[in-house]
Amino acid sequence: MRKKVDSRIRTLVENCVKTRQRSLYIIVGDKGRDQASEEGVVNLHYMLSKTVVKARPSVLWCYKKDLYLSSHRKKRMRQIQKMSQRGLLDPEKEDPFSLFVASTNIRYCYYSETHKVLGNTYGMLVLQDFEALTPNLLARTVETVEGGGCIVLLLSTLESLSQLYSLTMDVHSRLRTESHQEVKGRFNERLVLSLASCPNCILMDDELNILPTSTQVQNIHPLSASVGAEAAGTSELRELVESLADTQPAGALVGRCRTLDQARAVATFLDAASEKTLRSTVALTAARGRGKSASLGLAIAGALALGYSNIFVTAPSPENLRTLFEFIFKGLDDLDYKEHLDYDLVESTNPAFGKAIVRVNVYKTHRQTVQYIQPQHAAKLAQAELLAAAIPLPMVKSLLGPYLVFLCSTVNGYEGTGRSLSLKLIHQLRQQGAKVEGKAPSAEDGSGGRTFREVILRDPIRYASGDEVEKWLNGLLCLDAAEHIPKPPGDGGKALYYVERDTLFSFHAASETFLQRMMSLYVASHYKNSPNDLLLMADAPAHHLFVLLGPVAPDARALPDVLAVVQVALEGAISARSARASLAAGQLPQGDLIPWTVGQQFQDADFPALSGARVVRIATHPEVVRAGYGSRAMDLLRQYYEGGLAELASDDEGGAGGGAGGGAASSRAAAGDRAAQAAGSLLEEKLAPRASLPPLLVALQDRPAESLHYLGVSCGVTQELFSFWRRAGYRPVYIRQTPSDATGEHTVIMLRTLRSQDLASDAWLDPFVADFRSRFAALLPAAFRAFPPALALSVLDPRLAWSEAEVQAGVQGGLALAKLDGGELSPHDLKRLQAYSANLVDHHLILDLVPPLAGAYFAGRLPATLSYTQAAILLSLGLQRLDIAQVEEALGLPASQTLALFNKALRRLHAHLRAAKEAAVERTLPAPKPLALLPHAQDLDAELDEAAAAVRASSAPTFRPEDVEEYAIRFGDADLEEAVGAGVRPGLVSVKVDGEKTPKKKREGGKTPSSRSGIKSGGKRNGTPGGPKSHKKQKTPA
Secondary structure, three states, rough: OOOOOOOOHHHHHEEEEEEEHOOOEEEHHHHHHHHHHHHHHHHHHHHHHOOOOOOOOOOOOOOOOOOOOOOHHHHHHHHHHHHOOOOOOOOHHHHHHHHHHHOOOOOEHHHHHHHHHHOOOOOEEEEEEEEHHHHHHHHHHHOEEEEEEEOOOOOOOOOOHHHHHHOOOOOOOHOOOOOOOOOOOOOHHHHHHHHHHOOOEEEOOOOOOEEEOHHHHHOOOOOOOOOOOOOOOOHHHHHHHOOOOOOHHHHHHOOOOHHHHHHHHHHHHHHHHHHHHOOOOEEEOOOOOOOOHHHHHHHHHHHHOOOOEEEEEEEOOHHHHHHHHHHHHHHHHHHOOOOOEEEEEEEOOHHHOOOOEEEEEEOOOOEEEEEEEEEOOOOHHHOOOOEEOOHHHHHOOOOOOOOOEEEEOOOOOOOOOHHHHHHOHHHHHHHHHHHHHOOOOOOOOOOOOOOOEEEEEOOOOOOOOHHHHHHHHHHHHHHOOHHHHOOOOOOOOEEEEOOHHHHHHHOOOOHHHHHHHHHHHHHHHEEEOOHHHHHHHHHOOOOEEEEOOOOOOEEEOOOOEEEEEEEEEEEEEEOOOHHHHHHOOOOOOOHHHHHHHHHHOOOOOOOOOEEEEEEEEOOOOOOOOOOOOOHHHHHHHHHHHHOOOOOOOOHHHHHHHHHHHHHHHHHHHHHHHHHHHHOOOOOOOOOOEEEEOOOOEEEEEHHHOOOEEEEEEEEEEEEHHHHHHHHHHOOOEEEOOOOOOOOOOOOOEEEOOOOOOOOOOOOHHHHHHHHHHHOOOOOOOOOOOHHHHHHHHHOOOOOOOOOHHHHHHHHHOOOOEEEEOOOOOOOOHHHHHHHHHHOOOHHHHHHHHHHHHHHHHOOOOOOOOOOOOHHHHHHHHHHOOOOHHHHHHHHHHHHHHHHHHHHHHHHHHHHHHHHHHHHHHHHHOOOOOOOOOOOOOOOOHHHHHHHHHHHHHHOOOOOEEEEEEHHHHOOHHHHHHHHHOOOOOOOOOOEOOOOOOOOOOOOOOOOOHHHHOEEEEOOOOOOOOOHHEEOOOOOOOO
């Protein structure tokens, strides 16, 4: 039986086609899967086809797993398609849905494959399986619909729309953890409430009866034909096209542009391409639907006309480039290129790419190519002249090279790259462009000396400016949060508050303003934001929100300034049985990121039992970055979970306030649910936010804190972020060995212990940190070889300064140093080190000894004081195994200074090694006998006197002067004259003794027998016979 459709539905379709705006239709009912597919979707598509003055609109049909069509219907659909292709289909004999399938270009797509439809445009979108929808999927698919198109959302039967608040979504299973199971559908509640604020939205039941959700659906009237007149900027666009009419290829390509922004973007691209310097970078950023792909496609067509031969295009998938290649062909047609005569296209043979175009061969004047490459194949760009990158800009940094680069990326879209483009990569490119502005670029440098140009598209092309569905989607998913950054905050205040999520997502005006401000800080501070983050904030049971506010006046009626936003997730408290079972099976459940990761890395089943809070995000106001607000928020959060803030308030007030607040909140929520259920039937229900809600902001003193053992964070490891968390007292326990695909950064987990009554000491974290540092040092030559030396040194956090006593203690205790083969350093190794320390050999001779030296030093087994730069050089050469050229580039030091510092460091290490070896050898020698030095019993003078007396006593009886009297020499002057006058030869004098004459001897020193013996043989002392006659004659020099 046919039924007349409400005229307001047709009126809304026609009005949206006139204004080039999109319309949204929600169909509720069990027939939504079958009957609505046949009646609702077919009727809406029929109305749309009759209104638009062009070919039948194409349809994108997205679903979770099954189309809910019978096997007979699927078979019949295939038969109808074949009959339609052969021209044998009779429209009068087939049902409307079969005709709709046969005559419409429908693309069926799983929700899991919707990333493949990016860059495409459709006239109608059908979304079924509401429980499988996520904010990302909603934003990704809705933005593919062109102006005047229809968006249809199919829901199952509901007695009340408020039942959607408690509907279990598929994504909720990933939000639950073992300790937090209860999920509240705050996002669905806000979604349903927001539908009433969209003028171009109609809610219908499965019989196409309009539901009175708001007063706006009652005021849908036909628009006059004059609506949709010439848009703003059209006259300026016309003037620009006329001014470039004689300039080719710019004139023909700019003439195809739809908006002034797009025309200026194409002109900027062509201007950079005409320079032929291959040293320019042009970045095009815009929200979705602004014509980025079309602009880039026209620019590539112009580059072909300018003679570029090797052009490469990169994107996550070639299916994302359908619009780009389409406009390349349109641009070539405008430039009088003929397909098959002047150019050919090549489709992919990969089934996963769905026959997408991957190559264009042009041979009108010479061989030219437009080739698609995947982002990870950047090494194939050696011969490139132009690279067009339609990927998120954080991935583009590795693709920059000595060629012209066109960048194209979405901001404020479902990818959620956000303002990080201007804060990170584009900011760096802008600085590089400013440095080379006004001077010639270097011809030797492949990446430096580049000029940078930035183009922004603001006017939408896919649909009209001011599209109501776009406003609704941006408000629902906070896609334009970058435009809602609050004013710069004032001084003072700095108090941390807990945010009540039930109130934040209640869709009240004040709550919406505060939510937009919070999300604006997220977008301004983080490189990766997505609408799914909003679902995490709203529905995840373990997540909590805190805000650091500026000064709040007691009588203020406005919302306070938001200085910083902190989002934490409670983790841990996992039972020992679950932990052992999961670790034994090697399968980690969803959620509880830090407990499961640390437990698996260290194979510790006890760690997941600890309770902790992971800092998911921390964002500060962009006007007060580096002002200490982030550190202040983290310090207050630590005090809160340690119980320090609760001590400021009395226990009675804190306990009573927390209990009363929680009870009141739960009672209000229950009352709101009951009121929603009693609102009446679906045809009588009015959508409105709940009236009774808890306060939006709660002072931390009024809310009891959870009992935790640690605070943790998981983020991409960069020098700036690592230093921030290190200053806050966090220590690393894990770094992922593979970098993230989205950011190219390694993920680090850092922990800080909290005072807890459950644990006797805070030292339980030390073994984890020590084990991690040992593993990190071992992996530096492999997985972490690309780490900057400063970052690697910060992660290792070695001790660089040692006292002299500690150095001596280490030397005397022995330095355990082993080479890579496990053996100790040989004497030859020490000789090589000594030779290098003395600058006798080159550093290449001892490079094999640097790794064991560096390993021992950074492990603390080789105590020596080094400077920070010396330690960085030792780490780069010894642990990361870099060569000198790479170290120079990483540290920014000249080669001579790098080698000098390296030599000085090794000289110091060698001195300690030598001292340790000498001490070891000394320990092998026999120990000397100990000498006992005791004081004398008497002093020295007394001892000498005693010895003299003993000598006199012993010599008195044996020696008397009268006994030697006979040996005295007696002579006078006469004897001397007589001897001299006798003609004695010069040099010797003979003296006569007792009248006896002795023969003269020569000067040569001849002696008589008596002179040799001194006393005549046979003579005796002490008066014995012969004594007086045996005295010898003295010889005196002349």
